[in-house]
Amino acid sequence: xxxxxxTPTKQPMPEQDPMVRRNNLKEVALGYTxxxxxxEATRCIGCKNKPCVEGCPVLVxxxxxxxxxxxxxxxxxxxxxxxxxxxxxxxxxxxPQETQCEAKCVRGAKGEPVxxxxxxxxxxxxxxxxxxxxxxxxxxxxxxxxxxxxxxxxLTCAGDLAKLGYQVTMFEAFHLAxxxxxxxxxxxxxxxxxxxxxxxxxIQLGVEIKTNxxxxxxxxxxxxxxxxxxxxxxxxxxxxxxxxxIPGENYNGVFSANEYLTRVNLMKCYxxxxxxxxxxxxxxxxxxxxxxAMDAARCAQRMGADEVYIVYRRSEVELPARVEExxxxxxxxxxxxLLCNPVKVNADEKGWVKSMDCxxxxxxxxxxSGRRRPIPKPGSDFTIDVDAVIMALGTNPxxxxxxxxxxxxxxxxxxxxxxxxxxxxxxxxxxxGGDAVTGAATVILAMGAGxxxxxxxxxxxxxxxx
Numbered sequence: 421x422x423x424x425x426x427t428p429t430k431q432p433m434p435e436q437d438p439m440v441r442r443n444n445l446k447e448v449a450l451g452y453t454x455x456x457x458x459x460e461a462t463r464c465i466g467c468k469n470k471p472c473v474e475g476c477p478v479l480v481x482x483x484x485x486x487x488x489x490x491x492x493x494x495x496x497x498x499x500x501x502x503x504x505x506x507x508x509x510x511x512x513x514x515x516p517q518e519t520q521c522e523a524k525c526v527r528g529a530k531g532e533p534v535x536x537x538x539x540x541x542x543x544x545x546x547x548x549x550x551x552x553x554x555x556x557x558x559x560x561x562x563x564x565x566x567x568x569x570x571x572x573x574x575l576t577c578a579g580d581l582a583k584l585g586y587q588v589t590m591f592e593a594f595h596l597a598x599x600x601x602x603x604x605x606x607x608x609x610x611x612x613x614x615x616x617x618x619x620x621x622x623i624q625l626g627v628e629i630k631t632n633x634x635x636x637x638x639x640x641x642x643x644x645x646x647x648x649x650x651x652x653x654x655x656x657x658x659x660x661x662x663x664x665x666i667p668g669e670n671y672n673g674v675f676s677a678n679e680y681l682t683r684v685n686l687m688k689c690y691x692x693x694x695x696x697x698x699x700x701x702x703x704x705x706x707x708x709x710x711x712x713a714m715d716a717a718r719c720a721q722r723m724g725a726d727e728v729y730i731v732y733r734r735s736e737v738e739l740p741a742r743v744e745e746x747x748x749x750x751x752x753x754x755x756x757x758l759l760c761n762p763v764k765v766n767a768d769e770k771g772w773v774k775s776m777d778c779x780x781x782x783x784x785x786x787x788x789s790g791r792r793r794p795i796p797k798p799g800s801d802f803t804i805d806v807d808a809v810i811m812a813l814g815t816n817p818x819x820x821x822x823x824x825x826x827x828x829x830x831x832x833x834x835x836x837x838x839x840x841x842x843x844x845x846x847x848x849x850x851x852x853g854g855d856a857v858t859g860a861a862t863v864i865l866a867m868g869a870g871x872x873x874x875x876x877x878x879x880x881x882x883x884x885x886x
Contacts, residue, residue, distance in 0.1 A: 425462035428531030433538055438751035442721055445607040445690055448748060449513070454492070457542040461489040464534045467526055472536060475524035477868030478505045478576070482521060482536055489539055498547040501540060506579035506622060507572065507867065509548065509614045512541025514605055515864040516742055548617055555624040561585035563881050566649040568635040568821075571599020572863045573854025574655030575622060576870030577877075582625040584878055589649070591633040594686065599657055600855075601863070603686040604678070606715050608722070609745075612685070636820040641828070641850060650884070651849045651877040654836060655870060658815040658855035664707070668765030669811075673699060673773030677708070677716040677812035684719045700724045701808030705776050707731045707762055708812030709738070712860075714745040716810045717754045728754050729804060733761040733781050733794040757804070759783075761794065765809055775805050815860045835859055843873030851877055 434450040435441075441448050452460065464486045472482040480501055488497035501508045517523075517537035525533030563586050567574045570592035578588045596602050601615045623629065633639070635656060644652055661676030663669055680698070683689045689696035704720040706713050709732035717728045730749070732739065735758055739746055750756070757778070764777040780800035783792035817834045829837040829846035836845055836852040843851040853869025855861055 424465040425459070427463060430463075430532045430535040430538070431456050431460040433535075438748075438753075441608065442718075442752040445722060447611055448608050451545055452538055452542045454494070454546070457489055457494075457539055457546075458492060460535050460539060461486045463527060464490075465526065471524040471526065472521040472534075475521040477520065477864050478511075478871050480505050480521075480540070485543065486534065486536070486539060489543065494543060494546045495551060498543040498551075501543055502621075504871070505540075505867070506576050507618045508540050509544035509618055510572070510601060510610065511864055511867070512537050512539075512544055513610050513614075514601075515540075516862055518743065520864065544618075548614075555621055557624065557626045558583055558585045560587060560626075563587065563885070564589075564649050565651050565653070565877060565881070566591065566644045567653045567655060569593075569599060569655035569657055569854075569856070570597035570619075570629060570631075571655055571657050571854060571866065572601060573657075573856075573866040573870035573873075574599070574653060575619065576867040577653045577655060577851075577853070577874045578627045578870075579622045579625065580871055580874035581877065582622065582627050584874075586878075586881075588627045590627060590629045591635055591639065592629060592631045593634045595631050596686065597629045597631065599655075603682040604712065604715070606681070606685055606719050608718070609715070634820070636824045641821075641825050641847065645849070650881050651851065653843070653870070653873050653877065654821070654845070654850065654852035654856055655854045655866070656817065656821055656856045658817045658835075658860050660816045660818050660834070661811065662813045662815060663811050664762065664813065666762060666764055668767060668773075671765055671767040671773050672771050673701065673767075673808045674765060675699075675808065675810050677706070677712045677810050678815060680716055680810050681712070681719060684723065690723065698723060699808060701806070703727045703729075703804075703806040704808045704810060705729045705731050705757075705762070705804055705806045706810045706812055708814075709734065710740045710812065710814070711742060711745055713812035714741045714749050714754075716812050718749055718752060720808070720810065721752060721754065725808075729757050729806070730754055731757045731760050731762060731776075731778065731804075733759065734791065735759055735783065738783075738791050759794070761796065762809075763801075766803075773807055773809055775803050776809055777801060777803050815855070817856045817859070833859060841872060842876035843869060844876060849880065 485497040485500040522533040567590045661678045687696040688694045689698040706717040766775045780797040781794040784795045787793040838852040843853045851873040854866030
């Protein structure tokens with residue numbers, strides 16, 4: 421093995437200029453060239469105990485694929501990744517590597533870790549651009565399974581089961597598969613053509629995707645079993661938005677981030693040929709501090725807003741959004757109002773938002789989440805002039821499916837109760853994973869849950885077949 425490149429910093433990722441990209445929907449990060457990828461790959465020292473793999477929810481053999489990149493065997497590197505990860509182009513873009521695989525990288529002890537996510541993205545993009553061959557459909561094992569929800573958890577579960585020879589049918593409520601990858605994450609972070617290319621790979625494996633199929637309306641769990649499906653995976657996500665319940669939240673111009681992002685992303689309100697309505701405000705306040713808040717703020721700017729505020733009740737240290745997303749938002753001119761909390765939305769005589777009253781906060785003792793609890797600072801009230809407010813406060817699972825399935829156990833937040841290791845629910849043969857179980861979380865954690873459930877479903881069906 422050649423001597424490792426001990427450069428302490430990552431190979432920089434080329435990006436659009438902030439003042440240019442804030443006015444378009446094109447991807448911000450432009451990706452590595454072949455030379456950049458090989459150069460970054462040489463920073464990997466090939467640890468024998470592979471700590472980075474331990475940090476990956478879908479257990480990609482990271483040192484193996486990086487070694488192949490060093491050797492310029494890009495096709496083989498990609499195939500190594502997809503052996504355990506059905507969506508590498510997606511994960512390379514939106515996975516929080518800094519808290520997972522890269523957090524475990526030994527190189528991070530004395531500098532920056534190896535840019536595992538950027539290399540994963542490079543391999544996927546290179547393969548899509550250079551290789552035309554299709555995945556070979558596995559030999560059928562004669563068993564039939566259903567997957568409800570075509571988001572990250574469902575797609576992963578479906579892909580793993582298809583590779584084992586199962587006849588997999590997916591039921592998706594929207595008109596396109598992809599879930600949050602299509603409706604939640606903006607084009608400038610995750611191009612939709614990339615998502616659909618990866619889904620095409622699953623279709624080549626034999627996965628059938630039925631869209632416009634709302635679980636609980638079109639078909640119930642009991643009806644699917646009656647149709648011959650031997651096991652069912654629930655990956656229905658968490659699309660029910662949360663609000664603050666403050667005065668004025670029902671005024672015209674107050675939106676949930678879910679609705680706003682769906683109109684921008686899945687329904688393409690920005691593109692010619694689409695009649696999707698959206699309110700193009702000039703001054704926007706986005707309440708929240710996660711990735712969804714950053715996405716909503718940056719979308720509002722691209723939809724024509726002159727001023728966009730992030731209003732968050734804690735400090736920057738506690739911001740739950742990825743550091744990269746915060747950095748990009750700041751570069752693009754998003755204004756951060758930290759240690760602030762809204763208390764009231766005000767409207768004009770026609771019922772349209774005209775301003776939002778806020779109060780400054782200070783941090784007290786840690787709460788149940790381990791973060792310091794924000795406490796209002798007396799006498800610090802102030803008002804922001806805005807004509808739209810976007811609430812990005814998190815989501816809960818939609819109650820429809822559980823309302824028609826009394827035997828499906830859920831917790832007080834409406835999340836499906838499922839075994840942490842297998843995804844097994846309170847109903848025999850029914851498994852669940854992703855945001856439907858955890859509440860809103862990351863794409864890669866949902867994928868890990870889908871992978872675990874697929875293994876458990878296979879074991880369950882094979883045990884019954886004996």
